Amino acid sequence: MMDYVFIPSYDAVRSSNIARFMDVYGIRDYKELIERASKDIEWYWDAVSHDLNIEWFKHYSRDKILDVSDGIEWARWFVDGKCNIAYNCLEKHIKDGKGSRPAIVWENEQGSRRIVTYSELHSMSCRIANALSAMVEKGDVVCIYMPMVPEAIASMLACSIIGAVHSVVFSGFSARALADRLNDARAKVLITADGYYRRGKPIELKNSADEALKMNDTVERVIVHEYSNMQFEESSKDVMMSSILKQESSHAECVEMDAEDRLFILYTSGTTGRPKGTVHVHGGFMVFAAQQAAYLVDMKDSDLLFWPADIGWITGQTWSVYGSLLLNCTSLIYDGALDYPLPDRVLRMVDDYNVTILGMAPTALRAIMRAVDDETISRYRLDTLRILACTGEVIHEDEWFWYFKRIGKARCPVINLSGGTEVGGAILSVLPIMPIKPCTVGIQVPGFDADVVDDECRPVRGGKGYLVIRKPWPAMTRGILNDPARYIEVYWSRFNGVWFHGDYASIDEDGLWYLHGRVDDVIKVAGHRFSSADIEAALAMHEAVAESAVVGLPDELKGERIVAYVVLKPLYRKMYDLPRLRDELKRHVENAIGKIARPDSIYFVDDLPKTRSGKVMRRLVRAKALGIKLGDVSSIENIASLEMLDNPY
Known part of the structure; x- marks a missing residue:
């Protein structure tokens, strides 16, 4: 039985949004909240x-x-409701006299900085909206292929604002990947x-966009933001963002939207093959996003959130x-590599901007762990942090403790959460009012009726099973x-009327949840089933990995x-005799799991x-x-890594 390593203070609990x-x-x-919210989901989401x-x-x-x-x-949710998420993000706050609050604090790789207030963001959005209204109609798709x-x-x-549907495509994607998404969404504007x-x-980026347009016949106009003063060939479809921001009305x-009208299309990262275009709507996503920010990471208007995840x-x-915008809060947006020009850039930004809520992917944590030593960390205060968030993949124990102790100084809860693009956010999350054990993803988010089940869809306790959701x-x-x-095939065919999420999960004796990797990452050895994530976790316990x-x-x-592909910490690659280290790592897994693993x-x-x-x-x-053929590789951020797999050492 693992012990709790963090218990929130009385003041932290009482001042939280979810306690209110x-x-x-x-x-x-x-x-009691989880039980009531899962039994009566209509009451809960109305109350939210x-x-x-x-x-x-x-x-x-x-x-x-x-x-x-x-x-x-x-x-279908919030039946017959009429709304607009942009109104709740911007105009509502301005009418309440809060337009001068910062909506976005921004920095890029070169060190340029901006602060954009709610009023300024509203003005900018309206100018672009007015330009778009001459190009598209309500329900048309606009693809956004831009840096942060x-x-x-x-x-x-x-x-x-105008009822168009946005589809953001990660700016690191190739022309081919962009073209595939433009074509699937039938976008009219890029x-x-x-x-x-x-x-x-x-x-x-514009050159990549132009290459994509050669493979597309739906895009009629292209709006170009002159961001980096790079040369590009202008076409007859192009309209400059600078002209729009000067000439259009602020x-x-x-537009009044039905709660079920489409808000955006977002393609999954494609880790399992052909990307899937998920579809989110104004009413449901609006209430859900506000809940995720308010109750899971406890965002308040005094907070500055820094979660360097691309809007793609x-x-x-x-x-x-x-x-963030629905709650009238502020986000720090960064356009650049997290480890450039130095690997401690994230820590510097936390101190420079007095960040209070920091969100990181385990991959980013591993990269910083490998490159930043304790002496470097000691140069930074990090004392404004009150919440640490984490999502993206299973986090290993050494990474969790490093984040908790080195970055959070053992005084900030690690809000580890998990969900997906098709979910709109998190299914499982630590809550800021609960005691925490290492690596747990907490409990089911209020409003979800989630469970861990076996092959017959019967609840499993004390062992691993499939993560499912029984209610919408x-x-x-x-x-x-x-x-x-x-x-239907991907999410609803495994069990009738039950959402099959594709993750292995378990629930411990205290009711805390843990994830164990994807179902499609199972390895079957001589009749024994192992999750890739379990073997990877065993390897991660070795000091060299x-x-x-x-x-x-x-x-x-x-x-x-x-078969394991292992990235070593830089120091250990030089220290170890590699053949001996291979044998040592094999024994390490054997001791942690068993000889069969x-x-x-x-x-x-x-x-x-990796994906972005x-x-x-x-x-x-x-x-x-x-x-064999690789299939879709458009989601890869580090394409050179594929060549490295051909040349291990």
Whole structure:
């Protein structure tokens, strides 16, 4: 039985947003909250909308907040409600006299800085909205292919103002990947930039966009933000963002949207193959994003959130953009590599801006751990931090403790959470009012009826099972774009009427949840089933290992054999005799799990293929090992890592 390592103070609990909510409804503790919210989801989500002051142009039906008449798979929320998420993000706060508050604090790799107030963001968004209104109609798709700049966020809000549907595509994607998403979404307008810098090197984004447009026949106009003064060839479709911001009116009326009208399309990272276009709507996502920011990471208007996740991923949209703005809070937005020009850049920014809530992916934590020693950390105060957040993949114990002790000084809760693009945010999360054990993802988020089940969909306790959700939630994707059959197959075919999320999970004796990797990352050796994540966690316990990817390869005798690709910490690569280290790591796994889990082969590499959100793409590692076609590689941030897999040492 693992002990609790953090217990929130009385003051921290009493001052939290979620405790305030519980007080209003006479709820004694978080366990009672979870039970009540999962039993009566309509009561809960209605209560959230009221508690967080969401404004509706026309209030949804009191008698029918949730409609499942077409089946749970196609649930509709806030029936007959009329709203606009951009109104709640901007205009509402300005009318309340809060327009001068900073909405965005921004810095880029070169050190340029800006502060954008709510009034300024509203003005910018309205100008872009007015320009877009001459190019698209309500329901048309606008693709945003931009670096992390305020104009990108304003473009998202501009779409929402006029009822267009935004589809943000990560600016690190290739022309081919962009073209695939433009074509699938049938986008009519593309908003992009001339270029940007990564690790000091110019990235000519407009040229990539132009290449994509050669493979597309739906885009009619292109808005170009002249961000980095890079040269590009202007076409007849192009309109300059600078002209729009000078010439268009700074006022635009928010279009009245039905709660179920589309807000955005966001493609999954594609770790399991062809990307899926998830579909989110104004009403459900609005209430959900506000809840995720307010109750999970406890955002308040006195906070500064720094969660360096691209807006091309759900984390960036849910917390850094919509969640923060809905609550009239402030986000620090960074355009650049987190380790450039020095690996302690994140720590410097925390101190420079007095960040109070820091969110990081385990991949980013590992990179900083490898490069930043305790002496360097000691140069930074880090004393304004009160919440540490973490998401993206399973976090290992050494990473968790490093984050908790070195960055949070053992006084900040680690809000480890997990969900997905198709979820709209988190299914599971630590809450700021609960005691914490290392690596736990806490409990089911209030409003979810989640469970861990076996192959017969029976609850599992004291062991691993499948993560499922038995009832709908407001930000559940409204299908997969253009492919309803695939939506049913992926999420609803395993168990009738139950959402199958594809993760292995467990619940301990105290009711705390843990994740153990993806179901499709299971290795079967001589009839024994192992999660890649479990073997990777065992490897991570060795002092020499920075990170690893474990895959199963066909074996005539055992069915599959275990192969590990390991990234060593720099110091240990020089210290160790590598053949001896291989044997030591194999024994290490054997001692941690059992002889049957001992890797057959271990290869050392300098990097592993990852998505921009930090997930290791084991699918590509396995394909490389087998010498087969890689499939979709558009999600990879570090394309050079694929060559490293061909040349291990």
